Amino acid sequence: MLDAVCRVEGQAEKTYSVFNFQRLSEQEIEALRQQLYCPVCDGKAYFRKASRDGKAACFGSRYHQPDCPEFNPSASRKQEEQDALEVKLQLLESDALKIDFSMPTRRKTSPTKAKAQTEAETKLKPEIKPTDAEKDSSVESPKGSYLAQAEAKGEPKDDSSAESPDEPKIATQGLQKLLHSLLRGSDLADSDLWIYTDDKYRWRAKNLFVNFADAEPNERHAPRMYWGTISHADKAMLWLNPADCKDVGIPIEEVKEALCKRFDIQDREDLEGAGIILFGKCFWNRDKTRKIIKLWNKDLSRLHLVKADD
Template identity: 55%
Template structure:
């Protein structure tokens, strides 16, 4: 489990409030903790609260296990789940996403930096790189001739602004860093964000290129759609969930913000093939992360997030499994 409810009895709450070991003035009865937050509490507070944890779904008595020396992540669990509890019988997708979140969270705690591997294949089957490049030029030419209803144009030969990253120029240090810096693909990064990891708030350095030349603070790189700012003129890894698409399936609409659109007409055919999308319903409620830039449409009535160079390696869509 990634979450647990802490329910203190009246007596325990009073004891907690008056205890000299109480280090969190905001602690109260009926608080839901994520395992990521709980493991960062002071040791004395963890020891006090761990006996008052319950499953958030069936309220069975729960426990907290610390991270192990052999690399196992901290977690909540319970041996008292109801037989029909979703935490006791989670879907395969939920289990996979939670495991991804735990893996990324552990990397945040253990690593000095993280490299984003945009070429890493996700768990769902994808066509080969050669297949993704078939007719790419033709598709881009068609997209360039057919502007969308919002009168937006794709970015052309954009580069990451130097104000947003540091450039590593010492090649020997880069080689050493490569040996001890873990890499991660967009799929697990997205799942960790959706499941509440601290990635979007972390000071961890994140490299966005294979040569480890450009690095960003994670808190500056990962931006939820709700916080997208078209005036900052900087690329980010935008993430969140999708509400729906337009009738022609050429625009994606994030659920996190009503005034944002993601144009996909130029890459629609390959994108849908890559993520096995055959119907509008496949996009409803799906998680999404993409590297791109946010800007206003001409009338400044809608924010547009453009996929960087229309590069399909820089986007991942996590559809819901029926």
């Protein structure tokens, strides 16, 4: 996109060309970058500065309407559509879905580099205690659950060839395709389907998946799967700012090194317009002026990020 509409409350709407927008002061860009929209379909847009590797500054959007002339789907965008379709079929055909946080993702990374990233993440990965996800009325205990029944019978959980007509069908999916599905506007976030975050805890999908714009702190800091797109990171890349709202921040200082290695983040421009999903808790800052969404137990396996140009 070479142009974007900027809307600031109390001011007249203004259309910027990418050439004029990048000439603004850094303070002006930071103030306006979360107010950008596609001039054709009105989808939420982002601004990405020129990068060190020679990529020009540009506007972009992950929320174009399919018939928008500004929407030029790349091979990766077409793959997102296929992923969204796969998840849609799982919603229609399954009795429940289990999230496999260890499921491999498609990456544009050499095998050697991928191995090094995996080893680095393993060293930093904390031990996860199943009891961390309890104390939430939207979560049901495993008593009588599909997974518990399957385990008690000693039967496979997700093998359609072994299922009888009376056995529930449990699908399995990783974060990458779930994120693509949500970004493509699927019904996942509104579904009544049971979603298992492990063998013990299950949630209704509509209670589990929360867009950043709808994030609300709760007294018990019960976790959710928060998702959306990133507007930008701060200069030190210690905080991520979602594009869908202005009062939410995601601290990443404690996992910054591992996160940058895993998703090949070289500088803050790589994060602009990226899609992200993470299992975390939402709470107020001390002054109750900003909502903080923190990754659960610093476990990077429970976060997935896809850069805008991937």
